[in-house]
Amino acid sequence: MDYIERERRRLEIDLHVLTRRWHGTLSRMFVLRGRLDGIDPTDVEAFSRTANALGAFANDATSLKRDVDKVRRRLASFDVDAQRRANADVDGSCRYLTIDGGRCGRPTVGGSRWCGRHVGLWSDNMAEHIIGEWRALYVEHGPDGDFARSTHVLRVGVSELRATVDESRRELAQGYETDDLCPSAEIECWTTLPEDLT
Ligand SMILES: [Zn+2]
Structure with a gap:
């Protein structure tokens, strides 16, 4: 594996890791949403704690999705043969x-x-x-x-x-x-x- 193939491999691993983290965050959001459904909203403290946690995971999910898309675009434009010619x-x-x-x-x-x-x-x-x-x-x-x-x-x-x-x-x-x-x-x-x- 030369330096170009190594970079392509690195991008593939990045994409894999980031996609897994993104999916993991989405699963936690689903769990929290279910939990929120079960909380009596008059229990303001528990409701707001869970809603805040859900909000924080939603923010993480948004930035992870952005990172996933960025690496996916980089990988899509990373042509090993073209890189070899250019370098x-x-x-x-x-x-x-x-x-x-x-x-x-x-x-x-x-x-x-x-x-x-x-x-x-x-x-x-x-x-x-x-x-x-x-x-x-x-x-x-x-x-x-x-x-x-x-x-x-x-x-x-x-x-x-x-x-x-x-x-x-x-x-x-x-x-x-x-x-x-x-x-x-x-x-x-x-x-x-x-x-x-x-
Ligand atoms: Zn040099």
Whole structure:
């Protein structure tokens, strides 16, 4: 099993565990609803205690269902062959984008374009491999002017990187000034897609 199959397996296990927890919570809700039916509502304390417990389980069930749907969507879009193509080795050196604007460059492993340190990192939001580190830009409005600023380091997959660049360009389009905290060179760097993504 390679790093891609392992990720697919991990998603399958996640889906299984979350679905079981969701079903378990639904069963407890059914039990509590039955119990509520048997309580005389004039026994306010017992009634409200059970109703509150039912409400808490209903909240859990709602968020578990959201998690189940999210993992199910990720799993549905996780194509092992497509992942293998997208992450195939290029030139034997790791393509991971480093925060200084370069590439990692260590020897790749397992037929992938990533070194041992950067292989098998997956995006939390999308079913895609992390391709490196990036910053988003925004404009900070203050009494001395509207200055461009960069966020903390983000670890991004391909579509996240594209979305981040688009969002930064949109944000800066409202106009900005530069200072030492975020000079023009940095703005140029974080609003320019890497050459192999253009
Ligand atoms: Zn690397």
